[in-house]
Amino acid sequence: MTVVRCDDQTTLICDICGDTVDTPDAPADGGVVWTLVSDLGWTGSPLAEGPHRCAHCTLSSKSGGAPVDDSAPGPGGILGIDHSGGATVITCAGDIDVDGEDTLRTALRHAADMGGSVVVDVTHVRLIDSTGLGLLVRAHRDAVARGAAVSLAAPSPFLRTVLRTLRLEGVLPVFDSRDEAVEHATGRAGSSTTAVPRA
Template identity: 40%
Template sequence: MGGLVTALPTRDRSAIDLICDSCGYLLPAISSRLRDWEVVWTLISRHGWTGSPMAIGPHRCPQCAGVVKSPITGGTDATPRPAPIPWRASTRTEGDVAVVDLSGNLDLLIADQLREVVTQACKDHRHVVIDLANVRLIDSTALGIFVRAHRTAKSKGGHLCLAAPSQFIVSVLQTMRLQPVFPIFAGHEHALDWITAGCP
């Protein structure tokens, strides 16, 4: 897998969402007249962002890039930024299911801890539910960990489910053609119900 795609086309490909690799700030549905959505430099620079000219990042918002003034208005960019979510992981058991609650950014910086948590959950349980409700960003390293865990669960006759992914994470899964790999649910309780019902 390559780097993280942080410039994503909307479903109808009429616009592009930009996600800051540093703080997770989302600039939604900016206008796009690009013939090739993967080449996004003109849109990035127009909005004061820096980074790769391609859809694969890194991309940084004006605040994280140190740009104080908006290139469009000339004024200070006063758009509120979400507070950073600290990395946390905890595992709880629901019958034969491990529910792994994650928060923060799932990237190379925490890959070893993430791998340890997910690997242990798959070792101890047949089914694993990864709750992504508090996850803002995910990169190819974390996706690789999930794919390997999925294979482990499948070899034991189980499933690795993803619960409550953000639209950004769903878009990344679609872009990387990984959405069909995992059962995906709106919340962990829906995943548990599906597993309890025999994974119909």
């Protein structure tokens, strides 16, 4: 949760750096904090659940200060969908959150229609919220039901921490690189290769 409310103040927490801002202004609608977020120069979800980025992290990502791919077409941006043997690779960038829910859902549906396993390359993903995680877990369960899988390739240390904290590291197969994930998904990996989450 990135917005904490008390009786006399509201606290915003940046999902990138962890910086906080306390304000006496409480949003009129308990779930919508967009006015408060934008007034402070923050960006992110209009909802209290986040994710939210402080003004500093927002400026850093726009000026090249953060290690992200600015070619992403917006929140939850899909940079490409490639078919490699028996796998479909979805390359994501930016934030996988409620703002990009429809884009990711459409990409996962297309990949499922192609058959085979799906690799979601999250090398350039900064943030992921419960909406994005829910889509990935549901897609993986649907894939398992048809004899395939949805796996993640090259998650950042932040994303690995999120997966570990939410106990999803045993649900979604995670690989260190796109190549490793594709090899495993297409059956080209050696028999000793396993998806082992790294700390």
